[in-house]
Amino acid sequence: MSCTCFIVPSDVLERLAADPELAADLRRTALETATISDQIRKVRDEANALTGVTMALGLAPATVALAPVVTVFDCKHQQTLPGTPVPNPGSSNDSTAERTFKETTAVAKFYKDVFNRNSIDDAGMTMLSSMHFGLDYNNAMWNGSQMIYGDGDNKIFIDFTKADDVVGHELTHGVTQHTLQLIYSGDAGGLNESMSDCFGSMFRQWRANQDVNQADWLIGHDIMGPVATSKGFDCLRDMANPAAAHCLAPQPTKYSQITPGMDPHYSSGPPNLAFYLACKKVGGLSWEKVGQIWYRVLITAGPSPNMTMSAFAKKTRQLAISMFEPEPTVAAGVDHAWQQVGL
Amino acid sequence: MANQNHVRIERLGGFAGFGQPGSHLKSKGEILTSDLSDADLSALDSLFDGDLSKDEPLPDSFRYRITRKSGSSEQTIEVSEHNVPLSLKNAVKDTLE
Numbered sequence: 001m002s003c004t005c006f007i008v009p010s011d012v013l014e015r016l017a018a019d020p021e022l023a024a025d026l027r028r029t030a031l032e033t034a035t036i037s038d039q040i041r042k043v044r045d046e047a048n049a050l051t052g053v054t055m056a057l058g059l060a061p062a063t064v065a066l067a068p069v070v071t072v073f074d075c076k077h078q079q080t081l082p083g084t085p086v087p088n089p090g091s092s093n094d095s096t097a098e099r100t101f102k103e104t105t106a107v108a109k110f111y112k113d114v115f116n117r118n119s120i121d122d123a124g125m126t127m128l129s130s131m132h133f134g135l136d137y138n139n140a141m142w143n144g145s146q147m148i149y150g151d152g153d154n155k156i157f158i159d160f161t162k163a164d165d166v167v168g169h170e171l172t173h174g175v176t177q178h179t180l181q182l183i184y185s186g187d188a189g190g191l192n193e194s195m196s197d198c199f200g201s202m203f204r205q206w207r208a209n210q211d212v213n214q215a216d217w218l219i220g221h222d223i224m225g226p227v228a229t230s231k232g233f234d235c236l237r238d239m240a241n242p243a244a245a246h247c248l249a250p251q252p253t254k255y256s257q258i259t260p261g262m263d264p265h266y267s268s269g270p271p272n273l274a275f276y277l278a279c280k281k282v283g284g285l286s287w288e289k290v291g292q293i294w295y296r297v298l299i300t301a302g303p304s305p306n307m308t309m310s311a312f313a314k315k316t317r318q319l320a321i322s323m324f325e326p327e328p329t330v331a332a333g334v335d336h337a338w339q340q341v342g343l
Numbered sequence: 344m345a346n347q348n349h350v351r352i353e354r355l356g357g358f359a360g361f362g363q364p365g366s367h368l369k370s371k372g373e374i375l376t377s378d379l380s381d382a383d384l385s386a387l388d389s390l391f392d393g394d395l396s397k398d399e400p401l402p403d404s405f406r407y408r409i410t411r412k413s414g415s416s417e418q419t420i421e422v423s424e425h426n427v428p429l430s431l432k433n434a435v436k437d438t439l440e
Contacts, residue, residue, distance in 0.1 A: 079429070138370075138437050139357040141403035156368070156439050157359070166358065173402040184400050192402060220359065227439055233367065236359050248367050248439075249360035265360035 065124030067112070070104045072097050075133045082130045082146060096161050100129045100149065103167040110168070110203045111175070114287050115295050120174035122299075127171065131161060140166050142173035155227040156248075163222035168203030169196040179298040180307060186260065187308040190267030197268060198275045198294055201239060202287045212279045212286050220248075239276040242269035255309060255342040270341040271309055277340050278316075281333030289330055293319045313338040349373050350387070351410040354435045355421070358403040361437070372435035376411070383428040387411070390422055398423050407431065 072089035073082040089101035111117040128146040137150025140160040182192040205215045220236030242251035251269025279286040324330035354370035355362040405424040
């Protein structure tokens with residue numbers, strides 16, 4: 001049996017391991033995979049549970065490092081995680097490894113400098129990334145404990161590490177896991193995705209030192225492959241105009257368009273647009289005022305796995321008033337933005 | 344065991360939002376159950392027979408909509424990427440429409 005690397009349910013693997021009709025090597029591999037998969041699941045579940053318990057008790061996790069260690073692993077086009085460690089990734093001959101290291105390090109600096117956050121968990125957690133995941137893999141993701149990047153098929157998409165907003169997006173899923181702990185469905189799922197787009201876009205703007213008028217507000221612009229660009233697509237999503245025809249995956253612009261069961265990448269349209277509109281109304285640098293309000297909701301609301309978009313909007317309105325009391329235009333801008341999307 | 348039939352697979356979601364309403368990104372494929380290994384066929388049966396209530400998606404991971412015909416009826420399930428056998432995952436092709 002080749003290394004199939006996916007996490008099949010334990011009961012399936014255990015059944016295969018005990019199936020007398022299967023060859024001995026198949027049964028042995030199934031048993032080994034069951035054991036490893038079970039341990040991975042336990043680690044993930046325990047990590048999530050520990051995060052929840054410490055937050056519920058108001059305990060801050062012990063700081064493991066003053067700044068996070070950034071590590072990069074090479075999956076070598078397989079789907080085994082984390083893959084082989086890349087020594088000295090910052091000076092690697094593999095441009096993807098070097099880029100993954102530098103972009104991840106930059107995201108850590110962004111969170112530290114702008115939000116005074118020490119890594120994903122605010123306690124110096126190691127930032128682990130696996131690159132070259134799968135073959136022609138058109139995706140990047142956060143699996144609960146690390147980032148994963150595919151190389152793209154070089155037709156629709158190119159290497160997913162080439163977009164700084166993508167790296168910022170994935171790492172922010174980790175930050176959300178360690179703060180609001182939003183689930184990945186319903187309103188909370190759309191908010192979860194929107195947090196990643198908002199902070200991913202802010203990271204992109206911060207790196208380029210762009211104000212809200214200079215920013216392109218596009219998600220995934222730098223990973224468009226030749227087939228996508230030849231057809232006139234220049235991004236996955238456009239926070240300034242979620243329904244635009246130039247997006248590969250256009251989104252709704254009003255909360256009233258969201259229905260149960262929608263994919264979070266679709267339902268994140270209205271909160272994405274609200275963030276953009278608030279930033280434009282307030283002006284300046286997105287991360288200095290509106291970004292600070294959004295971040296404050298993340299770190300002060302406590303675990304809120306089922307938070308609604310309405311509840312999130314309400315908290316940003318309250319914080320806009322309390323955080324920027326001498327500047328009522330900030331609260332007015334935030335209020336106006338949410339009203340425009342129907343919240 | 345599953346019948347010797349076609350299994351239709353559609354890949355959904357991911358960072359790019361495959362298959363969502365209005366999306367130009369699609370990822371679909373088909374595979375014959377006769378082309379699956381015994382292990383993958385067993386895994387497929389278990390997915391259709393199992394309890395998927397705890398099948399929670401991870402951020403930006405794919406979901407797979409799998410449809411198989413059993414006799415005269417058609418069954419469809421949606422499962423997270425980490426629960427899908429590699430042979431089924433490899434059966435889809437990403438396209439731009």
